Amino acid sequence: xxxxxxxxxxxxxxxxxxxxxxxxxxxxxxxxxxxxxxxxxxxxxxxxxxxxxxxxxxxxxxxxxxxxxxxxxxxxxxxxxxxxxxxxxxxxxxxxxxxxxxxxxxxxxxxxxxxxxxxxxxxxxxxxxxxxxxxxxxxxxxxxxxxxxxxxxxxxxxxxxxxxxxxxxxxxxxxxxxxxxxxxxxxxxxxxxxxxxxxxxxxxxxxxxxxxxxxxxxxxxxxxxxxxxxxxxxxxxxxxxxxxxxxxxxxxxxxxxxxxxxxxxxxxxxxxxxxxxxxxxxxxxxxxxxx
Numbered sequence: 001x002x003x004x005x006x007x008x009x010x011x012x013x014x015x016x017x018x019x020x021x022x023x024x025x026x027x028x029x030x031x032x033x034x035x036x037x038x039x040x041x042x043x044x045x046x047x048x049x050x051x052x053x054x055x056x057x058x059x060x061x062x063x064x065x066x067x068x069x070x071x072x073x074x075x076x077x078x079x080x081x082x083x084x085x086x087x088x089x090x091x092x093x094x095x096x097x098x099x100x101x102x103x104x105x106x107x108x109x110x111x112x113x114x115x116x117x118x119x120x121x122x123x124x125x126x127x128x129x130x131x132x133x134x135x136x137x138x139x140x141x142x143x144x145x146x147x148x149x150x151x152x153x154x155x156x157x158x159x160x161x162x163x164x165x166x167x168x169x170x171x172x173x174x175x176x177x178x179x180x181x182x183x184x185x186x187x188x189x190x191x192x193x194x195x196x197x198x199x200x201x202x203x204x205x206x207x208x209x210x211x212x213x214x215x216x217x218x219x220x221x222x223x224x225x226x227x228x229x230x231x232x233x234x235x236x237x238x239x240x241x242x243x244x245x246x247x248x249x250x251x252x253x254x255x256x257x258x259x260x261x262x263x264x265x266x267x268x269x270x271x272x273x274x275x276x277x278x279x280x281x282x283x284x285x286x287x288x289x290x291x
Contacts, residue, residue: 001072001099002131002159002182003200004037004222005214007207008045010249010256011059013265019055021062023262027208028066030261034211036071037201037218039063040101043076044138045205045249050267057091064096078103078133082118089126099129101161101203106139112147123154130156135163135186145172152177161186161203167193174198188214189240192233195221205248206240209255210290235288242284245277255281259290 009031012023031039041063042048042056051059056075063073077088077100089100104110105118123130132151134143142164151157162169163186173183174197184201185194191202195218207214213236220229243251247270254273257264266272273281285291 001038001074001129002184004218005201005207005211006038006040006074006184006203007031007036007211007214008040008043008203008205009063010208010253010262011041011046011051012262013267015263015265017265017267019058020263020265021058024059024062025066027261028063028071031207031211032067032071035215036207036211037215038072038074038098039067040074040076040203043101043203044103045208045252046076047249047267047270048076050270056088057095060092060095060097072098074099074101074131076101076103076133078105080105080108082121085118086122086125089122089128089130093126093128097128099131099158100126101131101133103133103135104139104141104143106141109141112144115141115143116147116150119151119157120154123151123156126156128156129158131159131161132157133161133163133186135161137163137165145169145176148173148181149176152180157181159183159200162194162199163187170194170197170199188243189237192217192221192229196224196226205243205252206236206288208252208261209239209243209259209285210236210288213289238284239288239290242277242281245280246273251277251281254278255285255290258282258285 012020075092075097136142159182182200185191188206217232256262
């Protein structure tokens with residue numbers, strides 16, 4: 001599951017904000033055809049904070065039904081409450097996902113011991129593969145390598161999605177627990193460097209727009225075909241950067257709508273992409289081959 005290009009799937013919505021179930025299915029089929037390695041639903045790119053319980057479970061049902069075992073389905077289930085995260089993870093397990101992705105508790109800033117006990121309690125309560133997720137810029141909480149190492153001995157914790165700004169973090173993680181866990185990047189722009197230092201792939205936002213190119217870049221990097229990986233990465237870099245011009249997933253949903261993959265539906269407190277960025281994102285899409 002943690003290898004190559006996994007997509008942090010956007011959640012298609014009607015302009016009124018209702019889920020677009022038909023387009024969820026179409027996106028999953030598109031990724032299967034493109035060779036995407038796994039699909040993450042109900043992540044922050046999927047606007048999970050704005051989804052209610054019924055909607056989150058329905059998205060999982062659709063993903064599992066559509067995939068039919070052809071591609072792993074991973075569900076984001078993390079919250080800042082240990083008990084609520086256990087509940088959501090158990091629901092996802094019952095609905096048939098292959099693994100859950102669990103963000104560090106945001107806002108309440110637990111200690112490293114609190115983080116260890118949080119993930120340990122979840123791992124001991126839910127019999128499903130667990131992928132840890134560390135994104136300090138969003139959560140104000142950094143899951144440090146020594147804590148990851150402690151957690152790596154729990155058998156159903158299989159990996160980590162790493163999003164710290166520390167360029168040397170992946171080397172330390174691999175040295176500490178690379179035999180027991182796999183590591184994927186949360187950042188498209190630095191994912192090539194991440195893989196060349198021992199990471200196994202990326203959970204990608206950009207893959208929503210150019211899934212085949214992201215899969216090819218990751219495959220080349222992991223095969224140490226540096227010329228091809230570098231060429232593809234250079235072509236994709238303007239798009240990586242353009243999709244960060246406003247808060248994710250605002251730009252990527254706009255880009256996907258331009259390709260006809262979804263309608264222009266997004267939920268408050270997120271708003272549509274500002275007009276001043278339309279030309280920049282469109283040009284980056286052209287450079288990447290999306291248009």
